[in-house]
Amino acid sequence: MSRPREFDEERVKEALMKIFWQKGYEATTMQDLVDATGLLKGSLYGAFGDKQALYMIALAHYDHTRMQAGIDMLNGEGSAREKITRLFDAVIEATKAGEFGGGCLLCNASIEMAPVDSAVESSVKTTIRRLQAALRSAIESALKPADDATTLSTLIISAYFGARVLAKAGAPLQMIADTRDRCLKDLV
Amino acid sequence: MSRPREFDEERVKEALMKIFWQKGYEATTMQDLVDATGLLKGSLYGAFGDKQALYMIALAHYDHTRMQAGIDMLNGEGSAREKITRLFDAVIEATKAGEFGGGCLLCNASIEMAPVDSAVESSVKTTIRRLQAALRSAIESALKPADDATTLSTLIISAYFGARVLAKAGAPLQMIADTRDRCLKDLV
DNA sequence: AATATTATTGACCGTTTAGTCAATAACTAT
DNA sequence: ATAGTTATTGACTAAACGGTCAATAATATT
Numbered sequence: 001m002s003r004p005r006e007f008d009e010e011r012v013k014e015a016l017m018k019i020f021w022q023k024g025y026e027a028t029t030m031q032d033l034v035d036a037t038g039l040l041k042g043s044l045y046g047a048f049g050d051k052q053a054l055y056m057i058a059l060a061h062y063d064h065t066r067m068q069a070g071i072d073m074l075n076g077e078g079s080a081r082e083k084i085t086r087l088f089d090a091v092i093e094a095t096k097a098g099e100f101g102g103g104c105l106l107c108n109a110s111i112e113m114a115p116v117d118s119a120v121e122s123s124v125k126t127t128i129r130r131l132q133a134a135l136r137s138a139i140e141s142a143l144k145p146a147d148d149a150t151t152l153s154t155l156i157i158s159a160y161f162g163a164r165v166l167a168k169a170g171a172p173l174q175m176i177a178d179t180r181d182r183c184l185k186d187l188v
Numbered sequence: 189m190s191r192p193r194e195f196d197e198e199r200v201k202e203a204l205m206k207i208f209w210q211k212g213y214e215a216t217t218m219q220d221l222v223d224a225t226g227l228l229k230g231s232l233y234g235a236f237g238d239k240q241a242l243y244m245i246a247l248a249h250y251d252h253t254r255m256q257a258g259i260d261m262l263n264g265e266g267s268a269r270e271k272i273t274r275l276f277d278a279v280i281e282a283t284k285a286g287e288f289g290g291g292c293l294l295c296n297a298s299i300e301m302a303p304v305d306s307a308v309e310s311s312v313k314t315t316i317r318r319l320q321a322a323l324r325s326a327i328e329s330a331l332k333p334a335d336d337a338t339t340l341s342t343l344i345i346s347a348y349f350g351a352r353v354l355a356k357a358g359a360p361l362q363m364i365a366d367t368r369d370r371c372l373k374d375l376v
Numbered sequence: 377a378a379t380a381t382t383a384t385t386g387a388c389c390g391t392t393t394a395g396t397c398a399a400t401a402a403c404t405a406t
Numbered sequence: 407a408t409a410g411t412t413a414t415t416g417a418c419t420a421a422a423c424g425g426t427c428a429a430t431a432a433t434a435t436t
Contacts, residue, residue, distance in 0.1 A: 002380080002381040002382040002383080002432090002433065002434070003381070003382045003383045003384080003431070003432040003433045003434090004382085004383080004432075004433060004434090005382090005383065005384095006383075006384075006432090024214065024299075024300060026212065026214030026215045027214045027300075027304075029422080029423070029424085030423075030424060030425080031422090031423090039384090040384070040385060040386075041385095041386090041424085041425075041426090042383090042384070042385065042386080042425095042426080042427080043383070043384060043385080045424095045425070045426080046382090046383070046384085047383085050424080050425075051424065051425090100303075101302075101303040103299065103303070107299065107353050108299055108300075110353050110354075110356050110357035111212075111291060111295065111296055111299050111300070111353060111356050112212060112215075112299070112300065114289075114356055114357050114358055115288075115289040115291070115356055115358075116215075121357065121358045124357045124358075125357060125358055125359060128354070128357060128359055150366070151366040151369065151370055152370065154363050154366040154367055154370070155347060155366065155367055155370035155371070157350065157354070157363070158346070158347040158348075158350030158351050158354060158363070158364075158367040159343060159346040159347050159350055160346075160350065161349070161350035161353045161354065162345065162346030162347055162348065162349035162350030162351075162353070163346050163350075165295050165298050165299060165349040165350070165353065166298075166316070166345070166346060166349065168298050168299050168302055168303055169298035169302050169309065169312045169313060169316060170302060170303075170309045170312075170313055171313060171316055175342045175345075175346070176346075178338070178339040178342040178343065179342055179343050179346040181339060182339055182340065182342070182343035183343070189403075189404040189405050189406090189409090189410060189411055189412085190402090190403065190404070190410080190411040190412040190413080191401070191402040191403045191404090191411070191412045191413045191414080192402075192403060192404090192412085192413080193412090193413065193414095194402090194413075194414075217392080217393070217394085218393080218394060218395080219392090219393090227414090228414070228415060228416075229394085229395075229396090229415095229416090230395095230396080230397080230413090230414070230415065230416080231413070231414060231415080233394095233395070233396080234412090234413070234414085235413085238394075238395075239394065239395090
């Protein structure tokens with residue numbers, strides 16, 4: 001008993017995510033979201049809430065799709081070296097393809113929103129923790145003698161996030177490849 | 189022959205920089221800049237130009253003060269290990285002190301503005317190149333046998349930028365310390 | 377078919393935004 | 407002193423912003 005929704009929730013979330021991913025929170029207007037989703041403002045508010053709620057939904061969608069795909073890859077088949085290589089090569093390919101300047105919504109949110117929105121900060125911290133856990137277990141079996149998985153996985157996360165900043169800055173892709181190769185140096 | 193300016197240009201630039209550093213470009217309003225500088229809107233426009241010009245001035249000021257201080261430190265006295273340690277410890281101290289969430293205006297600009305403003309992109313790329321050159325020459329004499337200064341300096345830049353993202357995300361400071369220690373591993 | 381419930385629509389609202397400008401003030405050079 | 411030049415001031419504007427809402431439409435239940 002009630003009128004059913006006309007839109008596909010997943011498609012709308014995907015569209016919201018892409019806009020915030022590309023433009024950031026402040027530079028995105030409600031009109032951008034209307035254009036991208038095909039829903040009118042009233043429908044967006046009715047179904048999801050205000051702009052900040054839409055951002056949280058976009059962030060959660062990024063987590064459930066893009067970040068989870070990375071984590072699944074890390075937990076899946078293959079050597080540690082292959083996995084780390086894939087992680088950085090994905091950045092290089094995304095940059096070449098012009099996908100949002102090679103940027104990462106998680107990094108963007110960390111810089112733009114985490115300092116001013118505790119819900120974003122909490123979400124971002126949780127995702128980082130999950131990423132590190134997957135990274136840690138992925139490299140555990142490929143450590144050199146007497147090495148430590150926790151600190152190496154931390155370095156790789158830092159280097160990975162840094163590489164996404166460099167990509168957005170328009171730095172040469174060789175820098176990302178060098179970063180990747182340096183991370184591989186400590187893996188057998 | 190003409191009325192002299194009433195403000196100290198350096199103090200105004202410092203104030204502009206701090207606001208953009210803290211809030212980013214889009215979230216900063218002209219009123220914020222008026223409040224921070226003590227100049228009225230008309231004076232800001234007359235003396236420096238529009239909001240985007242003010243941002244470029246802030247970026248240049250960050251380069252000439254904060255970035256240059258880091259580069260001078262890298263070019264100065266001390267071992268490579270000491271210099272890299274200082275670099276990361278400055279991030280930890282800034283974060284503890286609550287200075288703009290431990291963030292870096294260069295990283296923020298790379299993510300928020302470089303993809304949509306070619307003047308910012310060009311400025312940011314130049315600064316990154318200068319930083320890498322200083323880093324490269326700082327570590328050159330502390331390399332282990334058969335190692336390479338270019339790729340290691342690239343890794344350190346990536347790790348450093350990544351650490352500043354982690355700081356803004358509110359990640360544990362231990363992660364920054366671990367990143368630092370991992371970067372030191374390849375230095376004698 | 378009538379009713380209840382929810383979705384969609386687009387006009388509307390108050391606020392805030394970046395940016396302008398004519399009037400005035402403060403200085404220097406002659 | 408006067409004239410010329412630039413800085414300061416604050417009121418002003420048009421556009422864009424996030425958000426609201428009453429009217430309408432589409433369904434499920436009875």
